[in-house]
């Protein structure tokens with residue numbers, strides 16, 4: 001089996017970049033991790049510079065240009081990290097980062113300054129003990145979200161250990177896992193891994209990161225089916241990306257594909273201002289127009305919540321569009337086809 005493509009040389013050998021491009025990419029790969037699994041590389045059309053899968057994974061020299069407003073920690077994880085490996089921004093749930101490695105490295109990643117292979121990001125046994133002690137000491141934590149990196153790159157044995165230890169903390173009820181593995185390396189979502197994840201008293205939710213309908217291959221279907229077999233709640237997370245999925249038809253097809261596979265569209269993320277990601281950015285107004293276009297044309301099951309993570313660590317909030325607005329004659333609602341309707345007279349003073 002061909003391995004993961006990690007260097008400009010690998011990309012050149014696979015025919016995904018030209019020789020000139022490969023040379024100029026050395027500076028990019030010295031700064032940010034690159035990773036394309038065989039599953040992902042096989043989806044890219046090397047003849048198409050705008051290929052929506054290629055755009056997500058193939059490095060570009062544009063990544064070295066930091067645009068105004070871009071920061072290394074765009075959503076302020078650092079502000080809310082009480083101990084290494086924990087981000088506790090909302091009282092009832094927290095992030096536990098057991099590894100900073102991923103199966104693939106996305107060019108738009110909002111944690112791109114910290115993700116990567118190498119051991120640096122992972123937790124030592126003592127650090128993991130401290131993180132679990134923090135959770136045990138905070139009875140308000142109802143849900144633990146495993147993230148990274150991609151937590152599912154850990155071995156089934158390590159996942160199993162972690163799940164058992166979390167299940168031993170009585171106030172933790174929900175285990176949520178955020179992963180790209182079902183589409184990025186579907187063969188790695190093995191029965192053993194799925195058993196390790198689901199074999200505890202915790203209710204399991206799996207948030208699958210998927211951005212384009214072409215990522216939903218037969219292999220991905222099989223991986224999702226294995227996860228579904230556990231009875232886990234399957235959710236999706238999609239990052240809105242210029243050139244990848246910034247069209248109503250593409251988003252609609254993706255959401256339908258997810259629902260057909262038993263995955264409930266959860267969040268459509270407005271892209272975070274991570275360094276060197278300007279080429280992916282869409283405006284909030286564009287995002288709102290896209291989300292408006294989904295409503296009415298696609299089933300209610302196919303409507304993710306469009307969210308903005310407020311830069312600085314202030315939390316995620318729905319980014320609209322607003323369907324109901326107050327005007328001079330009271331509240332008015334916009335229907336999915338653009339018509340405006342008065343829905344309620346303003347309260348009169350008694």
Ligand SMILES: *Cc1c(COP(=O)(O)O)cnc(C)c1O
Nearest residue numbers: 087088089090093094095145316
């Ligand atoms: C996104 C996020 C969560 C999860 O938020 P939900 O709205 O519950 O999906 C939790 N903690 C942090 C720090 C986050 O960034």
Ligand code: SF4
Nearest residue numbers: 102105106109149180
């Ligand atoms: S899989 Fe997730 S954490 Fe890893 S590079 Fe992609 S977006 Fe970042």
